Amino acid sequence: MVSEEGYGNPDTDLCMNAAKCEKLGIRTVVISDEAAGTDGKSQGLADAAPEITAFVSAGNVNEMIELPAMDRILGYDSSISNLSGGAEESLRKDGSMFVELQAIIGSTNELGFSRIGARWI
Amino acid sequence: MTRRVVCYINQFFAGMGGEEQAHVPPSARPEAVGPAMQIQSLLGEEAVVVGTVICGDSYYGEHLEEARAECVRLIGEFKPDLLVAGPAFNAGRYGVACGDICSAVTGTLGIPSITGMYRENPGVELYSPKTFIVKTSDSARGMKDALGAISALAVKILKGTPLGAAEDEGYFPRGIRKNFFHETNGAKRAVDMLLRKLAGKPFSTEYEMPVFKRIPPAEPVKDLKNATIALVSSGGIVPRGNPDHIRVSSAESYGVYDISRLDDLTPENFESIHGGYDRVWANEDPDRVLPLDIMREMEREGVFGKLYDHVFTTTGTGTAVAHAERFGQEIGERLKKDGVDAVILTST
Numbered sequence: 001m002v003s004e005e006g007y008g009n010p011d012t013d014l015c016m017n018a019a020k021c022e023k024l025g026i027r028t029v030v031i032s033d034e035a036a037g038t039d040g041k042s043q044g045l046a047d048a049a050p051e052i053t054a055f056v057s058a059g060n061v062n063e064m065i066e067l068p069a070m071d072r073i074l075g076y077d078s079s080i081s082n083l084s085g086g087a088e089e090s091l092r093k094d095g096s097m098f099v100e101l102q103a104i105i106g107s108t109n110e111l112g113f114s115r116i117g118a119r120w121i
Numbered sequence: 122m123t124r125r126v127v128c129y130i131n132q133f134f135a136g137m138g139g140e141e142q143a144h145v146p147p148s149a150r151p152e153a154v155g156p157a158m159q160i161q162s163l164l165g166e167e168a169v170v171v172g173t174v175i176c177g178d179s180y181y182g183e184h185l186e187e188a189r190a191e192c193v194r195l196i197g198e199f200k201p202d203l204l205v206a207g208p209a210f211n212a213g214r215y216g217v218a219c220g221d222i223c224s225a226v227t228g229t230l231g232i233p234s235i236t237g238m239y240r241e242n243p244g245v246e247l248y249s250p251k252t253f254i255v256k257t258s259d260s261a262r263g264m265k266d267a268l269g270a271i272s273a274l275a276v277k278i279l280k281g282t283p284l285g286a287a288e289d290e291g292y293f294p295r296g297i298r299k300n301f302f303h304e305t306n307g308a309k310r311a312v313d314m315l316l317r318k319l320a321g322k323p324f325s326t327e328y329e330m331p332v333f334k335r336i337p338p339a340e341p342v343k344d345l346k347n348a349t350i351a352l353v354s355s356g357g358i359v360p361r362g363n364p365d366h367i368r369v370s371s372a373e374s375y376g377v378y379d380i381s382r383l384d385d386l387t388p389e390n391f392e393s394i395h396g397g398y399d400r401v402w403a404n405e406d407p408d409r410v411l412p413l414d415i416m417r418e419m420e421r422e423g424v425f426g427k428l429y430d431h432v433f434t435t436t437g438t439g440t441a442v443a444h445a446e447r448f449g450q451e452i453g454e455r456l457k458k459d460g461v462d463a464v465i466l467t468s469t
Contacts, residue, residue: 040297114307115303
């Protein structure tokens, strides 16, 4: 099983590793999250290899989610503007947040720890 | 509050005749006609078929703009909440007409639309991203099942019931990825898939590999001494304060900044906002990612002709490919227009 953490460059490593294994006759399955865009219309990996015939999705990291305001905050909620998946407009006045799924670390765990996955609609 | 449905059918299903009547122009009747009657029966109390618009398949195909416009107008007059077209099964002209009218109605009237086709109908590839095309068999012998699937989907859409994956709802995917929770986690699904692959059993991949366009690279620069070179970066180097609010990840925009009066990037004038690497060293000296200082040195020494007076910058982590492609095309057009010969693209 081949997995990776990250986007761009790691996607290329992932595809090269899986393709090399397949060409050596080592059957491979890939587990990876996808960066399919907030509208879900972009290709999820920055690279591709036709040898990757078995792919398990750990979810689209760009899908927007609602986080309700919390009673207690550990740290600084304004930091969301600097985190991947957040932006300046993420934190609302009432303390709720509208962010990408990837703002929650581990939500699209690349080892397939979670049940979430992207499917075609 | 009655939910209003309009149906679109061709001359044959309207009982007007076969191929010899395929040239009839668009018309409308304020009632369910042909298969629309069965659709009304399947919709039950949930919605009313308030009208049927009819057009000959040849007429639509040979007068595309006029037929589309007139049919959209006739459909709009019924003030529908949903359009159902066909189903067209494997009939090519009918499939293209159904796909086209659904796409036009959804696009201009802003209401959802559903049709039905067999997988080999040319309408599927052309229109599946623009409407809901329910999967049907290849002929009208499958009408009962097709109308059942179409009506079930129609009721869900009209009621605003959240839809499952395309495969579960029975329509051709529209090219959009959506997150769902599976019964089992990714690790288990991966092991199951691998065991099936090893045993030579059929399995369903959760994502088919995209096929990329092959873009031939440009020719090398012949006359470097007189060349105009531009700096473009996906390293997230922006003027201090990030005035254009470029996102730290999944950027949907890029910035264009005048560096004509600058020789050097420093923490006073620029910073890194990239969400994919530790920014400490880039913030100590932004030239490390966007090498303005070295470019100025080489410009003075005459290694190349001129440094273009603007830099283009965005953050290249988690950037959706569709956005990245658009940035490249827009920036490229501008650079070409301004006579730039080469680009140094710095990434991280």
